Amino acid sequence: METTPSDYIAIDQQQLIARGTLEAVIRRVKSMDASLEPLIFETDSCKRLDIDWHGDIETVLARLAPPTAKGSKRGRPKLGVVSKEVTLLPRHWEWLSKQPGGASVTLRKLVEQARKNVSPEERITISQQQLDRFMLLVAGDTLGLEEASRSLYRNSRISFEKAIYSWPDDFKQFVLNKFNEIAEMHSGNL
Numbered sequence: 001m002e003t004t005p006s007d008y009i010a011i012d013q014q015q016l017i018a019r020g021t022l023e024a025v026i027r028r029v030k031s032m033d034a035s036l037e038p039l040i041f042e043t044d045s046c047k048r049l050d051i052d053w054h055g056d057i058e059t060v061l062a063r064l065a066p067p068t069a070k071g072s073k074r075g076r077p078k079l080g081v082v083s084k085e086v087t088l089l090p091r092h093w094e095w096l097s098k099q100p101g102g103a104s105v106t107l108r109k110l111v112e113q114a115r116k117n118v119s120p121e122e123r124i125t126i127s128q129q130q131l132d133r134f135m136l137l138v139a140g141d142t143l144g145l146e147e148a149s150r151s152l153y154r155n156s157r158i159s160f161e162k163a164i165y166s167w168p169d170d171f172k173q174f175v176l177n178k179f180n181e182i183a184e185m186h187s188g189n190l
Contacts, residue, residue: 008020008025008041008043010028010029010040011040014167015168015170016171017029017032022064045130046134047130048134120188123185124182124185132149135148135175144164148160148164152179155182157179161176
């Protein structure tokens with residue numbers, strides 16, 4: 001299965017100034033004005049990416065590339081595993097110790113299974129929270145933000161459109177499209 005590159009947007013002062021792959025967005029922004037430092041978001045999740053804009057296009061892009069391994073070390077390969085504390089009751093630890101592969105493998109499997117089996121209600125809540133965070137980051141204290149947020153969680157399109165009416169067109173259209181996607185989830189169409 002072929003994966004498609006993610007879509008990103010660059011927003012500066014509530015204006016959508018570039019959209020496309022991350023590389024295309026960075027190239028577009030840097031060619032517009034070398035001093036611009038817009039916010040970059042992944043469009044599906046509305047997740048913000050921290051970009052260090054200092055330097056030319058190639059320097060900015062180079063900082064995004066994952067570091068290359070400089071030789072193999074003994075032991076397990078680094079897989080991005082992060083060690084953190086998990087607090088469970090004794091009966092949970094007992095059950096985990098009896099599972100094939102041990103506690104870590106079993107917990108990873110359970111997490112992956114839970115991630116795949118997200119209920120429609122959870123998907124709606126996650127999408128609402130993502131859009132709400134995005135609007136807060138971009139719109140800040142803009143007129144209508146609070147009402148837009150309330151309307152988002154009520155799934156009230158009329159109130160949402162009224163709240164964002166005065167927002168810049170491209171930004172307004174982006175958040176309205178995201179709202180419509182969430183509304184489709186509410187109706188069971190996505």
